[in-house]
Amino acid sequence: MDSFFYFKRIVGMLAQPLPAVFILAFLGAFLLLLRRRKTAARFFLLSFAVLFAASFPPLVRWQAAFLEHRHEPLLPSRAKGLAPWAVVVLGNGIAHPDDKGLPALSRLNDAARARLIEGVRLARLFPGARLVTTGYGM
Numbered sequence: 001m002d003s004f005f006y007f008k009r010i011v012g013m014l015a016q017p018l019p020a021v022f023i024l025a026f027l028g029a030f031l032l033l034l035r036r037r038k039t040a041a042r043f044f045l046l047s048f049a050v051l052f053a054a055s056f057p058p059l060v061r062w063q064a065a066f067l068e069h070r071h072e073p074l075l076p077s078r079a080k081g082l083a084p085w086a087v088v089v090l091g092n093g094i095a096h097p098d099d100k101g102l103p104a105l106s107r108l109n110d111a112a113r114a115r116l117i118e119g120v121r122l123a124r125l126f127p128g129a130r131l132v133t134t135g136y137g138m
Contacts, residue, residue, distance in 0.1 A: 017050060017051070018054075020050055021048075022047075025043070028040045028041070028044040028047060031043060083126065086130045086131075086132050087119050087122045087130070087132065088133075088134065089116055089134070090135065091112060091133065092109060092111040092112035093108075093109045094112070095108060112135070
């Protein structure tokens with residue numbers, strides 16, 4: 001593996017909300033040890049603000065909706081000329097993982113079911129594309 005691969009992995013991990021919160025909090029604690037109280041307080045406040053922004057459900061839903069509504073759905077009229085080789089469905093979760101008596105679709109949570117249905121729709125729109133799913137194994 002090249003060093004760029006490892007760099008991307010490290011930056012990707014550090015850019016996630018929880019590691020960012022810990023890094024900001026540790027910087028605040030370090031600055032507190034150096035007796036830089038105002039700057040340390042700002043880092044602590046910023047770490048709590050990031051944690052709140054990443055975990056408060058209405059805010060998270062608004063952020064997701066903002067990103068999801070930036071692009072129109074891929075309709076058959078707009079799909080002419082496109083020939084993807086795969087349709088990838090990112091996993092989301094299982095609502096009832098231990099209930100083996102339920103059909104597979106009934107065990108998925110709402111978001112995973114919606115993603116899978118949209119993936120099947122796109123796979124039918126592009127008959128040459130493979131449907132690839134990721135996430136939790138059943």
